[in-house]
Amino acid sequence: MSGLREGLADLRQLEPLQALWSRHRMVAGRVGPADNNEVTVGLNIALDRLVIFGLGLGLNETLRYLFSQQPSFDVFLAWILDCHGGAMDPARIAEVNDAVAQARGQAGKPLRALPADFTQVLDDAALCCWAERGYVVVRNAVSPEACRAAEGAIWEFLGAHPHKPDSWYGKAGVEGITALLTRHPAFDATRRSPRIRAAFAQLWGTDALQVTVDRGGFNPPERLGWQFPASDIHWDTSLALPMPFQLQGLLYLSDTPAEGGAFRCVPGFHRRLESWLAGLPPGMDPRAWDFSAEAEFIAGNAGDFIIWHAALPHGASPNRGTRPRLVQYINFIPPTVVDCRPWV
């Protein structure tokens, strides 16, 4: 690991980081020319994502920091090091540089095919569920130890205790049901799970993928004075057609029965989104539709991973069980694939 001075020097060599900082400074400060060329914008978004995730940072936290603080480049670098406890492995920085160079070379080219010796983790039944219902559950996607470590990281971060219900509510580290923890060695370990990566690779048809650095989730049982606060069943993607192939995923860190705050989605909706949109009454906001009667609750055990097609309306559900539901959100994206559709 490099110290503060070396860390700053290493990061300063990361040319795309300077580009990211300067673009966001221009947008935040409304100075300089805006580049509206679609290809450049798409590539810039892809490279920003590569650099941010590659450095082990969350996308939201980084963009929020850049926009709210408008730091100088050196202050930004110091913030990145600070996020990692003051030091970073130079090898990680070099990897980001390599990944960016590769992504530049791959931009606009077809995704690299899976190698001939790729070991499939999704069997025929899983693939059938995927095709028809638009989701798949990878059982035992991470080891019990890795799962317990990630679960423990959330409990510790929240300062809550699994067997003390009074400690589950009113936590500063929770927004809605999102546990605001992104950077933790136990989270990094689950992100490296070969089964999760392979499942995404199988669905994407490429193993040239980048893992996202996302947060955890904490959904305790409802009780008097505390109601399920998360948003309803929703989409996180634009509804502009054609809908691109996009995936989302979460890892159950605790055993989750259907009534225990499980993930829910409207199965098969990816196959009828277009006709459903066409049949809506004029002026009706598709996002205002109540899908609750059509949604299926996907129960699972700690260590199970759910991948769903982003076209499925989905969301967490109120926890009517006895134990909090803990999850970690993980996604894998081909580095050069970006969605430039307008938000609809």
Ligand SMILES: O=C(O)CCC(=O)C(=O)O
């Ligand atoms: O936590 C869940 O079960 C759902 C997650 C979700 O709605 C999302 O990632 O957009």
